[in-house]
Amino acid sequence: EQGHEERKSGTLSEPQEFHSGFIRINPDHPDRVLHQDIDNIENIRSFISAARAAAFSKPVIAIKTGKTAAGALAAEIHTGGKQSSDAVYDALFQRAGMLRVSDLTELFAATQTLAMHPKLLKVEQLTILTNGGGPGVMAVDSLLQSSGKLAQLSEETRAALNKVIPQSDMTSNPVDIFGDSVPARYQQALEILLHAKEVKNLLIIHTPSALAPSEDYALIIAQTLDKLPKMARPYVITNFMGEDAAYAARRLCSNYGIPTYRTPEGAVRAFMHLVSYRRNQKHLTQTPESNADDAKINKHAAKALVNEFLAEQQSYLSTHQASQILAHYGVECIQTEVAYTPTEAKEQAIELGFPVALKLISPSIPSKSEVGGVVLNLNDAQEVEQTAFAMLLRIKNTYPDAIIEGFSLQKMAPRAGANELRIAVKTEPNFGPVILLGEAGTGLEFAQAAVALPPLNMNLAKYLIAAAHDKGVLKERVLPEKVDKYRLCALLTRISQLVIDQPDITSLELNPILASNGQFLVLDATMTLSRYQVQSHRKRLSIRPYPIELVKQVTLKNNTLATLRPIKPEDEQAHQEFDQSLSKEDRYKRFFGELPQFNHDQLAKMTQIDYDREMAFIITQDNATLGVSRVLMDPDKIHAEFAIVVRSNCQGLGLGSLLMRAAIEYCQSQSVQFIEGITLPENTGMIELARKLGFKISRDFEEGSINMVLALTPIDKHG
Template structure:
């Protein structure tokens, strides 16, 4: 997440171009020409070992040492073999930012250049020099009048930042956007990203006030998935983020391995992007159309769309696409229908979508849309136009635009055709009204906005309270895994798996074990009734270990065996089949269970898997022995709460079956959600747990029951999303009342109590905290305060049991928000008015000071009003330096926690 020196890329005061010449095809020359043509206001230098006096009027120097001053940014377009040496020279002369446009530094199989990319990275490391690239197309920032790229055209100024990994797709996007009169706030491709990576750039542009949305084009996720998702989540809370992710990897050796049990990585990427609040687009066409909506559309008021056309054919295409994408047709109010009846032919059907007939004039189009945008049940309108003599495209567009410019609602337009429709589309582009060629394109673009809206709602859902159970057994679970690893096993035995599930309060079918056929018969006699016998061997102890047709695994099982003779025959058959496939050391005996398939049981597959990029994942879907379990397998990134667990359950067909057939659907869904939370707890508690599969998990009127399960072990994993840091919880006693309480990090589940806490603050306390009087916070604000990314910020609350015994209550909170480079952290603290004098302020401030210091933060700072003498006095006692800021009329409190060790840290501290 480090953004150090990135300002020198986006807002440099001077630029030096290595390899610039007037030779035809010179990349350096193209870059220098683009800088000149864009009107770059800073200093420009050309560097070329050939004895040029100037390049396109810019003075040329033979070497870096000849420059009159060192540049903020160096752009390297030199031959591949010389790049690492140039980087060393730049570093030794204290240049801190370099962009490498040179290609061929990462070509596998070419011994001459295959390691040059790594050489560049190593050359920059000793000097702290930031590298963008290699093999990037460059950087365009209209706000800085800078086109530092090899693009054939410049870009217009806009409010969308484009960050890509493909240079050619980037130049195609620029060309298309210029044709649509669409601009950008920033435009760049990262190339191979040996240093400046995607998370750092996302962090930088997401803080730019002129950037309203971000478009990402990705070929791969390199580096830390946790950093990437953290940056993406932070950006998507304030800006719409769309992602085009391609899956083509040309070199077989570089293809990532799939997570066990997941048939394709697309499901994982979709789950990761949804969890981060981003919207995925599938094709480059969708990306282009998404740019259209991002640039031209107003904030979405809701999801209900009204469709207007002068014919039913295009209406049908649009409606079909909308419903298939899960969109909503807006219902028309009685008042709207009445007004439309006076305007439209008598044969119109009175419903949405609206067919306003082929004889519709431009005035009729505009009048109908003007009525629709005043209907409270209509959130957006799509106007589809097929040209006729009565309604020429351009004239209709002019009338529709008049309505669109006055309305607060979004009006999308689709001008079908080409020869006569081009002028209408150009007119819409010129006045910033979203326009498309086909109804399907318009619907897809609208649904991108809807998907973003839904993602934001999901991200900010308040989860129901879930009480963690049997925390004292977690250490026993750790012991189970340690015991297996001590025996050099990367799996748990069947009995160990059952014990592990029971430690997390997951109901497990009673299992009994035998070493041979006679032992199985003895167990069957003792159990009575119908039994199942499973052969245990080296393959089925591993989760998700299916063969190509997913059938061989179930041949190791005999079910519904009643008589002893049937038991003997079935077990003998199993033993013979196993002896043909496995050696004696690979066989682990038999497991015997009573049959439990009655009570109209639904069979479910649930568990944990691990992806090479995103780490642990929770898996959920239909299960059993007679279905293709891969067909209904859905994933979500842990850690999870009850809201996220419910979303995962709803994504599977299991949810529909429960709603159709269950006697108690709410109870069943709640039990499944609680089970998923327990699996999420396992992921956090047991980092060496690689995979876990429960299949089948039975669900019937008696509840849930795990019938069969397996666990594999591996190296410790790291979650892609920071889990709740339970290790920071600390019991305390209030100073005056002696009341027991706990200081702990805030959780999403705390939102209801946080609202009650806020409502108990006096107007004066609110003014002291926020510097102004304010009303009750919205759900969105509360979600932002409670659903935090622990990698980026921290909020500690004091929580104590209510005096009336009705659950916990929040007594005080301290918050620290740290910048991406861990230089500064800004704190704020507020205590409930009736608890002044209990020592909570000192407790919370001491907690946040210790936390930030151990985290390596350099400076902790905050500000308060001059009238807040209590806060100033507490800060002084804790070691803060208080200084009055006359310009802002606040008292600034500052404490150095750690000393800077690098020059750039010192510079940042003084900015």
């Protein structure tokens, strides 16, 4: 119905073709939109890396079946692979910058919409112009139920509309010009909205009218839009209601390249596809940091504890044991004592002071509160002992085969006014560890939680919290104090770092977590351990974290120390200052021409890289960037292209040699066979450095450039 050119969208037919197909997609590929039916993904990291690369240049739409239990079972039979939770796939698609649709109808609609408007929306707010009150309300309901936003009209715009619309109180959003509007009034209202600064997205709804054919109104829209430069006009979509009466109008809009839909809801869904694409693009620029808070993390001490527990063949850790590991990541747990008999429980309670909480320790019973394994507010020693005996008897009668390791005792924490949260880590087939966030309680499954893939940085943690609110699994309570979201983000990043650093942790549950006065106190923690076995065909984490193992100190020729490390998102401002410090001559040598200073979007792509596909090393001193070398590997890692530039006032300090050697060593660790680069003949410093490092130098007289190629000998990979 919208009318589009050939090859605006493409598909990949086989699941295994997805990775290689996406990896080879380039910005000049004729497909404007890519879509893929996904049943099972064997290599999640390759998938995300390839999908992110494709999504940077064009919309990528995914349709994933198996949302229901029966559907998931059918998918397992079809693919022969274990299916992960549907919520995990949602997290995957969002992190990869993909747009997920639920069925083929939505797939085709989204493909057409994005093919006709592949650029990002400037804003998410939508203005609605309608000649029918009912359809306008339908559009508003559909928009808000989809987490969309209505635009607020300015007083200036409302005043202008009041002059052309009879009832002045109708000039809010949606703008209702009534069913008796002649084409002239339609055009006047349309021109006002098209010139309003606050109107960036406009949905025009038309119901059939006896005053003029629908096609006349469609022609007004097309001709009015044609008067405006494309860069200056809002994004416009239309809904001409009716079948035969509106067919010619929809056809005319399609011929003019104006997206058009049969129903208000269909038009809103199409608009929300663009909104979702815009939101997902933001996630593409969120490359995770390695450490959330170095001062609070001691991964080596935590690793020693994990090894100690595994050596003692303890795979299930209760709060008392898990808290020792968590403490090395700045996660505070309430003081917990362990007792092995009811009598010991009584004695421990006396030492703690009353009131106390008594909890069963059993790896056989994951949700102890559901079977009476948790009793709160015990006020004296006798009550503790009697409760412990009763708990043992009840569990032995109900679960005769359960392994009971004893009891944990905690002094009751003040819960009045505190929010109660739950954070969990679970290991999913193919995906590895995933992080869940929800409210405290029993039976936290994926349906009751928001899900994210580690690693998390502060921004990604913020998105996880927002997703939990949107999903309704983390509600704003009417309490004296709201959850400190900044500190919750910090807590989530520390949990993420724990997941990165400790591969032997297979699951973790913190439930409940009391959030009060900006502090987070874990009342109950359980952790399971299993010695991680490295698999050559699959990485443990779905997304590669910041490669902290490549950070090192170097000495410059002036005998000062500097840091050589991979670039990270937080380097954007320093990188902008570095770019501004380059002389015109150095910029010309690096970029083969005169280029303007880089803007935010360009700098974001330079600093927020995919470490599985490329690498950028920088040398820093006192938070200033002195030089950078970049390496971009092809999908098969046969060839890699390099580029290097050094701060103009820092040349002669050996920076180029250090950066070039780092790039070469990294390519060797990735089994790249050849590293190559191009420079201008006048860049004699680069040519001489390449010659010293063993590059084969040749001149391309046709292009007027110098080619540098080095054959590499592979070394053991890092990380």
